[in-house]
Amino acid sequence: MYFNFYFPKETDTKEYSDNRFAFFEFENFNQKHIHHYRVDFENIGETFKIINKKLYDNLSEEQEENLEELIEDWKNNNGFGDWEISLLTESSLDRNLDEKKFMLRDQSGERKFGFINHKTHEMRFEE
Structure with missing residues (x-):
C-alpha cells in the first residue's frame, strides 16, 4: 500500500462540482504541485510499517531548461x-x-x- 501527497504551488479555490475528478486531470494537475511525496507501507498483521519514502520535485520544462542553461554557462x-x-x-x-x-x-x-538553487541560481558541488 502506498500514499501520495502533493504540495501545491498555491491553494486551488476553484470548485469542481461538474466533475470532481477534473482536479486530477494530468495536464491540469501536473502544473499545480511543486513537490510529490510518496510513502510506501507494508502491512504486518494489524500494523503498517513504512518501507520507503521519496520526495520528488515538479519543475516545469521551462524551469529545467533555464537551470540547464545556467549550468552550461x-x-x-x-x-x-x-x-x-x-x-x-x-x-x-x-x-x-x-x-x-x-x-x-x-x-x-x-x-x-552538484546542486543548483532554482530560486537564487547559486551552485555547489558534492565533496
Whole structure:
C-alpha cells in the first residue's frame, strides 16, 4: 500500500462540482504541485510499517531548461566546456527543497555531482 501527497504551488479555490475528478486531470494537475511525496507501507498483521519514502520535485520544462542553461554557462566559464550535463532526480527527504541535483560527466566517464538553487541560481558541488 502506498500514499501520495502533493504540495501545491498555491491553494486551488476553484470548485469542481461538474466533475470532481477534473482536479486530477494530468495536464491540469501536473502544473499545480511543486513537490510529490510518496510513502510506501507494508502491512504486518494489524500494523503498517513504512518501507520507503521519496520526495520528488515538479519543475516545469521551462524551469529545467533555464537551470540547464545556467549550468552550461558556468561549466563553459570554469573549464568544463566538453562535459555533459544531466539534471537528476533527488528523492531524499534530507535535502534543501530549493535545490535541483545535477551531474557533469566528461568523455572518460569522470563525474561531478552538484546542486543548483532554482530560486537564487547559486551552485555547489558534492565533496
